[in-house]
Amino acid sequence: MSRFVFATAEYASGDWESAPLVPENLIDSVARYTTLDVTPAGVNVKLSSDDLFDYPFVWMTGHLPVRLTDVERRNVKRYVERGGFLMVDDHNHDVNGAFHKTAVEEIERTFGRMTRLPDDHELYSTFFVFDDGPPNTQHELNGYGDDMLHRYLDAVLVNDRIGLLYSNKDYSSEWNFHADSKRFATQDITKFGVNLIVYALTR
C-alpha cells in the first residue's frame, strides 16, 4: 500500500519555508486520528519540477510576494487540472497584504477567478465536521494582521472538485508549533488540516 507523503511547495520568489513545523504537525494529526499510512517526515518539492506530480497534496505558504515563473505556472496548472490538491495559505492573514495580492493575482492569471466555498461544502465534513465553515485561527481572533475574520475559503474547482484551495486565515501560523505541544492544549486546532488531507486523498 502507498504511504501518504506530506509535501511542501518550494517556489522561487518568496519564503516558502516560513512554516517549517506545519508538516510534522499535520503528519502527527493524521496519525492520531486516522489509520492512513503516512510517512513520518515531509518532503519539499519544487513547483517547477515534475516531481510535483508524485504528491496528491501539496502545501504552499509564505509571507513575501509570490511571482511564479513560467515553468512553475505551467506545472501548477497541469497539477491542479490532473487531480492534485494544492493548499495555498497566506502566512500574513492580510487582506491586501503582499502575499495575498500577488498570490491571488498569480492564481487568477493561471486559472481565472476562484469560487467562494459555502459553509456546507463537503470539505468541512470529510473527516471532522465544521458546521460554521472554515475554523477561525487564533491570530484572526486576537487581532493580528488586518484584525479581520476572513469568513470563507476560495478554491479553484476542477469538475466540481477542489484542485487549489486558497486561505488567508493564516493556518500556517496556527499550525506552526511543535506537535508535542498538543498535549497542553484543550482543543486540537489542527483537525481542519486532517480534513484537507482526507479530502485530497479521498475526494
Place this chain on the structure above:
Amino acid sequence: MTHPRTPLERVRRARLRLAAAMIGAAALWGTAAGALLLALCHLAGRTGVVGGRVVAVAPIAAAAVALAVCALLLWRGRAAWSVPRVALWIEERAPELRYALVTATDPTLPPTDADSPLARAAGAAGIEGIVSRVAWRAAGRATVGCVAAVAAAMLLSPAVGLPGVGALFTSGPAAAADAPLANRLERITADVVPPAYTRLPPQRLDDPSNIHALIGSSVVVHGQGPADGVTMIHGADTVAAAAGDGRWALRLTMPLSPAALRLRDRQYERLVTIEPRTDSAPTLTLRLPSADTTYRTPPTGRLALEAAAVDDIGLAHGYFDFLLTSGEEESFDTKTVEGVRVTFGGARGATMRATIDLDTMKLGPGSVLHIRAVAVDANDVTGPGRGFSETRTLRVASTQEYDTVSVTAADPRPIDTLYMSQRVLNMRTDTLVDRKRSIETAEFEKLSRQYGVKQQEIRARVDRVVAILEDDGVGGRSRTAQSEMLREAAGLMWEAYSLLAVDEPEEALPSMRRALALLDEARTAQRYHMRGLLRPNIVNIERVRMQGEDSAAATTREARQRLFDARLLLARRLDAAVRLAAAAPAAAADSLLVLRLSALQAARGAAPVLQLAAEALRAGTDAAPHLLRARRLLAPATRAVTGAAEWGGGSGGPGGTP
C-alpha cells in the same frame, strides 16, 4: 398631290418611302426587343431569381439586343433599296398592272415617256396609296410594340418603377398563388466591420457558412429580395430583417461565445454559425535583466531593463513593474512602483527600454526586488488585455545567510553536469592536440574518435534538456532563450563530432569551445534559489497512532461521476450526422455546423474539418474524406483506467527532497 411624270420616277419615290418605313420599323422593333429584355431582368431581380450583378448589366445587354434586332431587320429589308424589286413588289399588290410597271422601269429598256401607252398602263394602279398603307401599317405595329415593351421596362425598374408594381411580386397569398417568390436565403453575403480600435479593414464574405470575426465586430448579413418575412433566430431572440435597396439585411454584433444563427424565409431555412475570435493579451519577453541575482551586499549603480512585447492586434502602452520587499519573516514592507509608461501607438511589436537607479531603491540586507514588464493592448471591447513577462528577482542576502552552515547542497542540475562534461572533454582534446607529435598515429586516431563518441553523448544529453525546457505542458513545444542557446551548442557539438570522427581534433576545438561558452551562458540564465532547505522533523508515528481524543463524524462520501472525454459525445453526434447525410444532406450539413461549434471547445482541431464536410454536403460534392478525417480527430485520446494511481510511494517520497 402631284404625281411623278414617269413610272420610274414614281417607283423611285415609292422606294424611298418604303426604305424610310423599313428603317423606322427596324429601329422601333430593336428598341422593343431591348426594352423587353430589360423588363425581364428587372422582373427576375425583384423576384430574386437573379442577383444584383445581373440586373446591373441588364441595360448593356438590352442595348446590344436592340442593335442586333435592328440590324437583322435592316438586312431582311434590303430589297427596298432595289427599283426592280420595289416595282415587282407593287405589281404583287396590283395585279391589274399586268407587269406594265416592271416593263416601264426595266433598266435594260429605253426610258418610257410619261404620256406613252405603257406609262398610262403603269399608272393605272394607285402606287402611292399602296406604299402609304404598307408603310403606315409597319410603323404602327412597331410603334405599339415598342411602347409596350418600354412601358413594361419602366414599371419594373427599381429606380423608376412603381412600388405597388413591385409588391405584386413579393410574398403574399396572391403573389404566392400567381408567381411564388424564390428562396431569399439561397445566396447571402456577410459584411464584417471589426471594432474601431483594431483599425482593421472591413471584410465581405460571399455565401458563408461560418463567420469568424473579432468579438464586438459588426456583422450584417445581406440577401436579395424584399425584407418582409426574413428573420434570424439567435439564441432566444428573433430579429426581423431590415429592407434597403432591394435587399434584406440582418444585423448583429459578434458575441463572446460561438452560436448558430437560424435564418428563415417562409418555409426555407439556413444555418450560419458565428465564431468569435478573442483579442489575445500581449506576450512579453524580459531580456534584461537576463537572470535572477543574489547580492551579498546591497548593489548600487544603474540597471538596464529591456523587454520585447508582441500583440496580435496592436499594443497601447507598456511599463516596467517593480515590487520591492524589505525586511523578513512577518516584519517587512512592500512597495509597488510602476515605471514610466511607454506608448506604442498600436504597433504589433515593440521594445521597451529603461534604466533604474538602484541607489534610489534603498536596498538593504534581506531586500527582494521583483522586476517584470507589463504591456496593455488597445482592446476597448472586452479588455484591455494585459500581458506580463517573466519576473526577475534581485535579492540582497540577509546578514545571517552567510553566517550559517545550514545551507544544504542541492543535487547538481543537468545543465551544470553538461557544462562540466563538456569542459573535461575540451581539456582532453586540448591535451590530445598538444601530444599529437609525441604519440602513435593509431593511438591519436583512436582517442580522437573516442572523444567524438563522447561529444555525441553530451550532445544527446543537451537534446534531452532542450526537450524538457521546451515542453509547454500541453503537448506542444515552446522555445525559450535558454533552449535556443542549447540548440546552438548542440549544433556546434555536431560539428565537433564530425571533425573528431575524421581525426581532426584541432579543427574541432573552436566549435567545442564555443559550445562550452554557450552552456555556461545558458546555465546562468536559469533561475535558482539560494536559500537553505528545511530540515524535516521526524514524527513518531507508532507513538501517536490513534491517540487522538476526538473521533471522526464524516459524512458519507458520494461517488463522483466518471470523467469522460467530451470527444466521445462529439463522435456520436458525428455518426448521427453521417447517417442523415444520405437522405437529407442539407440537414446533415446543418448538424455538422452545430457540431463544429461544440468542437471548438472540446476538439478544436476537428472544427475546420467539420466545416469542410458541411460545405461539401451543401455543394453536393464528396464529403467522405472530410468526414473520415473528422472521425479520426474525434477519436478519444484518453482511456478509462480502473483503480486510482498510487501516490507518494516509498519512504521519503520518490522525488522530493527530504
